[in-house]
Amino acid sequence: MKEKTYETASGAIHYWVNIIDEDAVTLVFLPGLTLSHRLFNKQIEFFEGKYNLLAWDAPGHGASWPFKFNFDMMGKARWLNEILEQEKISKPVIIGHSIGGYLGQAYAELYPDKIKGFVAIDSGPSHKKYMTPGEIRMIKKMNFVSPSASWEMIVNVSAIGLAESAYGRQIVKEMMQDYKGNEERLTQVMEHGTRILGEAMEADFAYDIPCPALLICGEKDKLGLFIRYNRAWHKETGIPIEWIKDAGHNSNTDQPEIVNQLIDDFVKNRV
Numbered sequence: 001m002k003e004k005t006y007e008t009a010s011g012a013i014h015y016w017v018n019i020i021d022e023d024a025v026t027l028v029f030l031p032g033l034t035l036s037h038r039l040f041n042k043q044i045e046f047f048e049g050k051y052n053l054l055a056w057d058a059p060g061h062g063a064s065w066p067f068k069f070n071f072d073m074m075g076k077a078r079w080l081n082e083i084l085e086q087e088k089i090s091k092p093v094i095i096g097h098s099i100g101g102y103l104g105q106a107y108a109e110l111y112p113d114k115i116k117g118f119v120a121i122d123s124g125p126s127h128k129k130y131m132t133p134g135e136i137r138m139i140k141k142m143n144f145v146s147p148s149a150s151w152e153m154i155v156n157v158s159a160i161g162l163a164e165s166a167y168g169r170q171i172v173k174e175m176m177q178d179y180k181g182n183e184e185r186l187t188q189v190m191e192h193g194t195r196i197l198g199e200a201m202e203a204d205f206a207y208d209i210p211c212p213a214l215l216i217c218g219e220k221d222k223l224g225l226f227i228r229y230n231r232a233w234h235k236e237t238g239i240p241i242e243w244i245k246d247a248g249h250n251s252n253t254d255q256p257e258i259v260n261q262l263i264d265d266f267v268k269n270r271v
Contacts, residue, residue, distance in 0.1 A: 001016040001017065001018045001044060001048070001053065001055070002016065002017055002018065003015070003016050003063075004016070004017060006079065006082065006083045006086060008059075008079055010059065010067055010068040010070055010071060011059060011060075011064065011065070011066055011067030011068060012064065012067075013056060013057070013058075013059055013064045013067075013079060013083065014056065014057045014062065014063035014064045015037070015054060015055065015056035015057070015083060016037055016044075016053075016054070016055050016056070017052075017053065017054045017055075017087055018048060018052065018053045018054075019052045019087060019088075019089075020049065020051075020052055021052065022052075022088050022089075022090070023090070023091075024051060024052050024091065025051050025052065025091045025093055025116065025117075025267055025271060026051065026052035026053065026054055026084075026087075026089045026091060026092050026093065027043075027047055027051050027052070027053050027054070027093050027095055027263070027267070028054045028055075028080075028084070028089075028092045028093065028094050028095060029043060029044070029053070029054070029055035029056075029095050029097075029100075030055075030056065030058070030080075030094065030095065030096040030097065030100030030101070030103050030104060031055075031056075031057075031058065031061070031097050031098075031100050032097040032098030032099050032100055032122075032123075032249075032250075033098060033099045033189065033190060033193045033194070034061065034158075034175070034176070034179070034186065034189055034190060034193075035061065035062075035097070035098075035172070035175050036057045036061055036062030036063070036175050036178065037055035037056060037057055037062065038062075038171060038174065038175055039097060039171065039175065039250065039252070039253065040055050040095075040097075040252065041171065042252065042253065042256035042260065043095075043252060043256065043259070043260055043263070046256070046260040046264075047260070047263075047264070050264075051267065052089065054083075054084070054087065054089065054092075056080070056083070058076070058100070058103075059071065059076060059079070060185075060188065060189045060192070061178070061189060062175070062178050065178075065185070069188055069192040071196070072196045072199060072200070073102065073103065073106045073196045073197065073199070073200035074106055074109075074110060074200070076103055076106070076196075077103060077106040077107040077109075077110050077111075078110065080103070080107055081107065081110070081111055081114070084114075090114075091116045092114065092115060092116060092117075093115075093116055093117035093118070093119065093267060093271055094107060094108070094115060094117070094118050094119070095119040095121065095263065096118075096119070096120055096121065096123055097121040097122060097123065097250070097252065098121070098122055098123050098223075098226075098249065099123070099193055099197060100121075100123070101120035101121065101122075101123025101124070102123060102124070102126050102197055102200065104118055104120065104123075105118075105125070105126040105207045105209070106126070106200060108207070108208070108209055108210060108211070109205050109206070109207055109208075112208075112210040112211075113210075115210065115211050116211055116212075116271055117211050117212050117213070117266065117267065117270070117271040118209050118211055118212070118213040118214075119213070119214045119215075119216065119263055119266060120213070120214070120215050120216065121216045121217075121251060121252050121259070122216070122217055122218055122221055122223075122226055122249045122250065122251055123215075123226070124225075124226055124229035124230065124233065125207065125229060125232070125233040125236075125237075126200060126201055126205070126207040127201070127204070127205075127206070127207045128201045128202060128204055130229055130232050130233065130236075131201065131229075135225070136198050136201050136202060137198070139194050139197055139198040139201070140194060140195050140197075140198030140199065141194075141195075142190065142191065142194045151180060151183070154176070154183070154186075155172075155173050155176045156173075158172055158173075158176055159172040159173050159176075161222055161223060161248075161249070162223065162248060162249045162250045163248050163249070163250045163253055163254055164218070164220055164246060164247060164248040164254045165246075165247075165253065165254040165255075167253060167254075168248065168250050168253035168254045171250075171253055172250065172253075209237070209239065211271075212266070212270040212271055213239045213240075214239065214240055214241075214242065214262065214263075214266045214270075215230055215233060215234055215239050215240065215241040215242070216241075216242050216244060216251060216252075216259060216262060217230040217241065217242075217243055217244065217251065218243075218244045218247030218248045218249060218250075218251035218254060218255075219243050219244060219245055219246070219247060220246065220247060220248045221247075221248055221249045221251070222248060222249065223248075223249040226249065242262055244258055244259065
């Protein structure tokens, strides 16, 4: 994977790419809030050489710092499209974890003729009908980091809350080191990310998925209401869902072999 940057007026977005055939399918990995491209290390190891690959550090996350928090979800999706165009990627399969899945829906809303497949990992539906008005208000005003919490407590709570496996928790702890010594940045990333998510829901776009899709969710996902949202998303749309045993919110790190096989089968058989 080769690291590259895409310059915007708000900052530079860092991404990693490996193109083996411009006409082939490209798996585009979008990590969740506060996390970096390293969330998908096990997927990149498995798929490298089989498909084109691209993974990014979202604006303000990981290596994509410093960055101004003056963008919304649709602006973020436009930057993603510009990066894909820069790499001449014509057949993207968006694989979005948590807020990365919401970003994938924004991309599909803006570019329905471009997206070729969509996999949501421990994410949820963007349409506001799945949430109560109170839940959307809560999302927009979430405050995650207590001023009295030590850095060690923040890291441990994050690892335990997101993952069930030893590897899954360790990789969360490693990714959290991007914010060590700059807790204000961590707070900005969290508060801005949830605010633009709530605003995207309130915008009330159709958020139809115009391509083959798959929902993946850990049976032990402890973060928010994602299990409820996924059940409703599957029931409402008929999008197939796979429940991952012994996996938390980061099911692709808790059970990478299972998730990798599901993605591989999805691309081979449905995309």
